[in-house]
Amino acid sequence: MSTSLAALNHWVESVARLTQPEKIHWCDGTEAEYNSLVDLMLTTGDLIKLNEETHPNCYLHRSSPSDVARVEHLTFVCTSNKEDAGSNNHWMSPADAHAKMDELYAGCMRGRTMYVVPYCMGPIDSPLARCGVEITDSPYVVANMRIMTRMGEAALKRIEREGGFVKGLHSIGDLNPDRRFIMHFPEELSIQSFGSGYGGNALLGKKCHALRIASYQARTEGWLAEHMLIVGIENPQGETHYVAAAFPSACGKTNLAMLIPPEGYRQDGWKVWTIGDDICWMRPGADGRLYAINPEAGFFGVAPGTSVKTNASAMAMLNKDAIFTNVGLTADNQPWWEGLPEGVPVKDWQGRDYDKASGPAAHPNSRFTVSAKNCPSYSEKSEDPQGVPLSAIVFGGRRESLVPLVFEARNWTHGVLVGAAMASETTAAATGAVGVVRRDSMAMKPFAGYNFADYFSHWLSFDKPGANLPKIFHVNWFRKNSDGKFMWPGFGDNMRVLEWMLKRVTGQAHANETPIGLLPNSDDLNIDGLNMDVATLNQLLDVNHEAWYEEMEAIGEYLQSYGDRAPQALLAEQEKIARQLA
Ligand code: SAT
Ligand code: MN
Numbered sequence: 001m002s003t004s005l006a007a008l009n010h011w012v013e014s015v016a017r018l019t020q021p022e023k024i025h026w027c028d029g030t031e032a033e034y035n036s037l038v039d040l041m042l043t044t045g046d047l048i049k050l051n052e053e054t055h056p057n058c059y060l061h062r063s064s065p066s067d068v069a070r071v072e073h074l075t076f077v078c079t080s081n082k083e084d085a086g087s088n089n090h091w092m093s094p095a096d097a098h099a100k101m102d103e104l105y106a107g108c109m110r111g112r113t114m115y116v117v118p119y120c121m122g123p124i125d126s127p128l129a130r131c132g133v134e135i136t137d138s139p140y141v142v143a144n145m146r147i148m149t150r151m152g153e154a155a156l157k158r159i160e161r162e163g164g165f166v167k168g169l170h171s172i173g174d175l176n177p178d179r180r181f182i183m184h185f186p187e188e189l190s191i192q193s194f195g196s197g198y199g200g201n202a203l204l205g206k207k208c209h210a211l212r213i214a215s216y217q218a219r220t221e222g223w224l225a226e227h228m229l230i231v232g233i234e235n236p237q238g239e240t241h242y243v244a245a246a247f248p249s250a251c252g253k254t255n256l257a258m259l260i261p262p263e264g265y266r267q268d269g270w271k272v273w274t275i276g277d278d279i280c281w282m283r284p285g286a287d288g289r290l291y292a293i294n295p296e297a298g299f300f301g302v303a304p305g306t307s308v309k310t311n312a313s314a315m316a317m318l319n320k321d322a323i324f325t326n327v328g329l330t331a332d333n334q335p336w337w338e339g340l341p342e343g344v345p346v347k348d349w350q351g352r353d354y355d356k357a358s359g360p361a362a363h364p365n366s367r368f369t370v371s372a373k374n375c376p377s378y379s380e381k382s383e384d385p386q387g388v389p390l391s392a393i394v395f396g397g398r399r400e401s402l403v404p405l406v407f408e409a410r411n412w413t414h415g416v417l418v419g420a421a422m423a424s425e426t427t428a429a430a431t432g433a434v435g436v437v438r439r440d441s442m443a444m445k446p447f448a449g450y451n452f453a454d455y456f457s458h459w460l461s462f463d464k465p466g467a468n469l470p471k472i473f474h475v476n477w478f479r480k481n482s483d484g485k486f487m488w489p490g491f492g493d494n495m496r497v498l499e500w501m502l503k504r505v506t507g508q509a510h511a512n513e514t515p516i517g518l519l520p521n522s523d524d525l526n527i528d529g530l531n532m533d534v535a536t537l538n539q540l541l542d543v544n545h546e547a548w549y550e551e552m553e554a555i556g557e558y559l560q561s562y563g564d565r566a567p568q569a570l571l572a573e574q575e576k577i578a579r580q581l582a
Contacts, residue, residue: 002026002116005160008133012116015135015169020107021114027142029152037139046140050324051333057321060335061140063198064175065350068326069365070200070207070249070430072446075182077212079450086451087561088441097183101169101192104179108171108194112137118156118165119149121210121281121295126385128223128281128293130214131159132166134204141170141202144323147298147369149205166190166213168204172197184208186216186449199300199325199367210279210295212449219450219458223283227443229257230280230292232273232379232388233498240273241502244280244292244470245394246419246443249429250365252477252490253277254301258313258377261495264529270495273379274313274372275388277301282390288468291387296372302429303327303366305339310491317374324368328354328361337362364428390470391505396477397424397440402547403476405488405540406497407517408504412463414517415472417573420456421555422474439558453565460567473501474517479540487540489530496526514543515580545581552578 003009003026016024027033038059041047047059077089078097085091092100115136122129134145145151159165167190173179180195191208193201200207214225228244235241247253257277261270276294285291299314303324306314318335328336328345336345338360345354345361354361372378381388395418397403409415419442425435430446439445441452448455462469475497477490500520503509511518522537556574559566 003156003160005163007163008159008165011167012135016114018102018105019109019114019137019171021109021137022111023113024116025113026116027118027146027152029146029155033152034143034146037143041139041143047323049333050335054332054334055319055322058318058335059323060327060329061323061325062349062351063326066177067175067196067198068363069198069428070446071177071180071182071196072430072432074180075184075446077184077186077449079187083565084451084454086448086453088445088448088452092183094185094187097185097192101181101183101194104173104181104194105169105171108173109137113139115139115142117142117145117151118159119145119151119205120155120158121149121205121214122293123383123385124150124154124158126293126387128283128291128385128387129295130166130217131155131162132168132205132209133159134168134170136170136202138170138172138197138202140197144203144300144369145205147323147371148203148296148300150297164189166209168209169193170202170204172202182208184212184449186213189213189217203300206279206296206300207447210281211444211447214281214295214449215444215447215455216449218281219454223281224459224462226280226282227278227447228280228393229253229277230275230294230388231257231259232275232381233502234271234273235502236269241391241505242275242292242388243392243394243498243501244282244390245396246422247396248398248424248427248440248443250302250427251396251398251424254299254314255311255491256494258311258375259495260312260492262492262529265495265499272377272495273381274375274377275379275382276372282387284462284467285386285389288466289389290462290470292390293387294372294382298369298371299375300367300369303335303337303368304360304362304364306337307339307341309341310339313376316376317370318368321374322368322370324366326363326366337366392473392501393470394473394475394501395419395422395442396475397422398427398478399423399425399437399476400478400480402544402551403474403479404519404543405477405479406473406475406500407514407519408501408511409472409474409517412469412472413460413569413573416456416459417555417570418472418474418517419459420559420570451562451565453562453567456570457565457567460569471501471505481536481539487536489532493530496530500525515545515577516543516548519543549578549581552581
């Protein structure tokens with residue numbers, strides 16, 4: 001017995017009876033424990049040690065080749081009433097799901113160690129934080145959970161004090177994609193995952209708890225659990241404004257969270273502070289503002305494309321104490337991925353001799369796991385139990401055409417419509433076709449733990465007397481010209497767009513009314529030092545009424561697809577804009 005909490009002991013015992021592990025290990029979260037897990041994985045081949053001189057305390061893990069991304073078609077929300085999961089989720093009845101999972105779990109940990117991982121999502125003393133316990137038979141998962149969450153002793157103390165926790169049961173099973181399921185039981189605050197060792201399928205604190213279960217919990221408790229980065233922008237006067245931004249997986253959230261301002265901005269004294277790169281929990285404070293915490297303690301970022309040019313902070317934090325998953329290797333055992341200007345891969349992500357003809361060296365969804373504290377732009381505010389007040393919320397997607405570089409929503413309801421209408425071309429972060437435009441409301445399509453119609457209503461409900469809500473914006477860094485080239489440089493230069501937004505927040509910048517929202521003129525954006533002509537900038541800010549009318553009609557149909565539960569206020573907003581565009 002390793003805890004004074006009877007409910008936890010009973011659950012651990014019942015899982016052990018079902019899965020039949022050889023040993024049970026209660027994780028304390030110490031460095032010594034981490035090191036011994038690493039040693040174990042070095043002997044089993046689960047980890048490969050990287051070059052100690054260039055990358056001290058760094059390791060490479062290679063997934064099973066059919067287990068390299070989230071599996072949305074195998075991910076279910078199991079509410080007693082199907083309507084509560086919504087058409088945005090795959091649904092299975094709790095009874096059917098439990099029966100299926102019990103069968104898979106029976107005896108699945110024979111000969112293995114069962115790890116009990118108490119964790120806290122959010123600063124350990126924060127009223128906004130929530131705890132969970134993940135049971136897993138994967139030491140790789142334990143090691144990653146230690147980097148990604150506040151894991152171990154302190155979390156267990158809080159769980160014992162509070163009595164409640166989210167239950168997550170995970171087994172890698174035999175990694176057979178035909179025996180793989182990621183089940184969520186929001187009404188029981190529990191998660192059951194089988195057959196995958198990959199990130200979002202297996203590190204249950206992340207998407208499963210901090211988004212799917214938490215979004216459900218947040219609705220009942222009056223807060224929001226969102227797929228957003230959190231970044232602090234300090235202006236030359238020394239004031240820091242916090243911005244939360246939602247983009248679908250693999251659309252540059254990590255880069256935006258660690259943005260390095262262009263030279264001229266740095267000289268003027270602008271600074272960027274990183275709070276989080278993937279998940280944001282927020283709730284109204286006594287002053288009516290929304291306060292946000294990052295429930296995570298580390299980054300699980302996409303490796304390919306990360307370089308000194310695109311994200312120097314990420315490169316600096318990856319020199320030590322990191323776990324790499326599915327990247328390539330150089331002859332001297334350094335991690336390598338596409339987009340690095342130097343180094344030559346000799347092994348690909350599957351450990352085969354690298355041959356360009358058989359694909360990239362690093363899997364397009366290869367990842368790094370590293371503590372947030374390793375980041376040069378780490379903000380001490382990440383540990384503030386009260387969270388940070390938000391000045392702006394940004395929605396964005398990957399859109400080749402139609403959607404301008406930036407626009408501002410007229411008010412909260414319009415902003416919620418802008419978020420609900422988000423669409424993006426799909427990426428390698430999930431299995432399935434890449435590059436297809438799909439609606440991804442608030443970048444939460446794969447992550448909302450309940451009916452999107454109810455979720456939209458919940459968002460709308462924050463606009464009430466006494467509220468002092470952040471302004472809402474939409475951005476698109478990915479618009480292309482007729483030659484198929486990106487028109488906006490992106491990365492650090494996104495600072496120019498952020499500056500306009502924050503000046504809108506403080507009432508210092510101009511905007512033009514259009515039916516889709518408020519846009520800057522080309523001369524409202526600072527393009528000093530950018531090699532960009534005004535014609536291109538105008539194209540980036542163009543709103544094509546005819547094409548937008550069609551988009552608005554499509555948005556209307558999308559909202560209608562949620563049936564009776566779709567909030568009238570959102571439909572009314574959509575109709576109003578469509579009329580203006582007609
Ligand atoms: O789902 S993961 O956490 O593995 C990564 C992502 O898709 O954002
Ligand atoms: Mn994500």
